[in-house]
Amino acid sequence: MSIQNPPQVPQTTVTRIDLLLVAGMVTPGARVLDVGCGDGELLGFLADTKGVDARGVEISQKGVNHCVAKGLSVIQGDADVDLIDYPDDGFDYVILSQTLQATRNPRKVLEQMLRIGKRAIVSFPNFGHWRVRWQLAVKGRMPITENLSYAWYETPNIHLCSIRDFVGLVDQIDAEIVKAVAMDRNGAPMRVNAPWWAWNLFGEQAVFLLERSAKSK
């Protein structure tokens, strides 16, 4: 089996529907920080369609150069280290799109996001999806799927979680879920009233809109 090298410019792995979903959670003209903004696809989309004040942080210099050349306000930085510099409540939304699983300390990153922004939007691949479970349980191999395309020895994804795991973390950090959407294999949102276990089994990706709990506001 041949394994492709990771692409040099991080490709935004979000589908068009994912973009629309995140964009749908953002109010027009808001101040938005996209953490791990890659080549700026989502930021550019938000700036163009929602007129937001768009800022980004990206760890790969190539991604940053790409964004700045497109006219986006993006700096090179590490979600684990550099969010500390941002002032409280500097943004209306802080977005972490397909990046949570690549951070060293997802809990601290989430807490920082909810400090910097009034709301946080997090999208991630669901490690509880049945295909993932199938590959590990039946084949006995670390899962490789469309959303998780790296072999275990070269993956940047060091903190994978299932939708249920994520909901558990949200409970622990004094945050509230304002809205949650799971998407099936085709990127289509699943039925809103489906139970958590169904989302966890059949959702390939999830998008959560969070805000600080009332008591910690």
Next chain:
Amino acid sequence: MSAGIALAPFSIAYQTYGELNAQKSNAILLCHALTGDQHVANAHPLTGKPGWWSALVGPGKPFDTDRYFIICSNVLGGCMGTTGPASVNPATGQPYGLNLPVVTIADMVKAQAMLIDRLGIETLFCVAGGSMGGMQALQWAAAYPERVFAAMPIASAARHSSQNIAFHEVGRQAIMADPDWRGGRYLEEGVRPLKGLGVARMAAHITYLSEEALQRKFGRKLQDRAGPTFSFDADFQVENYLRHQGSTFVDRFDANSYLYVTRACDYFDLAQDYGGSLALAFKGSKTRFCVVSFTSDWLYTTAESRAIVHALNAGGASVSFVDVETDKGHDAFLLDEPDFIATTRGFLRAAAKARGLSDKAGA
């Protein structure tokens, strides 16, 4: 001035390119580095060489002269027409020499602001510059936030490091050790400390290049000879190159001016003027910033630029930051570096859109 002494009258020499629009909203001030001058995009009157930023300034270039009104002025303390130590002190009829008050970056910017006032421009679309020019861009943004729509500090720092002060001191001591310096009164005595100024330039020039670039360009190659001459001639090409840099520099630069401009950099510490916090210097700033550093620049390092970026973030300012991969060292900011060009073009284009500038040149 920062030194507590008034300087009046003073002259300021400047060049402009392109046309100011009716709204006076398309003016860009370019700030030159230590030994640069106002001839940013035209042939230099003394050397005949192309302008120092010809790579970036001109029709269709990132600083598009078809689209923007570009202003570049010689700094206070300089020697290309703006009042400096070689200028005649009207009070004495003699050159100022060391009687000119020590000039700071803030003084340079204050003088530029007076020029911008004189040109009838309320808000600059952009202030940009590399090295000492970047310091001026930062000073502009901190001192006149409402007059700077966008700022590009390139290969620069918010304060001069100890190492950089040390290098400058070597240059100054070389000049002052030259017997022809005459305590700074060489013009009255009809001599010039060319040896000292040349050595100062040679030492400084090393800091503008990276080790890789020097190695690639010269290695240990010998200058027009088969083997070492066992003398102190310029056996090595790198020696010959530096001597050439030193000897051509003295034709266009004044030694006392070199003392003043290096001192201005040394004294620069923007945070100190804002209670020790760089973030406070930029708090609530509406200016759009683009900070650029170069990976092999060891004079104004990426870490220095990153410190500026952190402060801008903490102050809530809009900032882009690009660290351009290159082995050309500090001087990379003067060169045709594709990533740097693309960054500048993209940043200005987006800023122009936000400023509502028309796209008349199709840039």
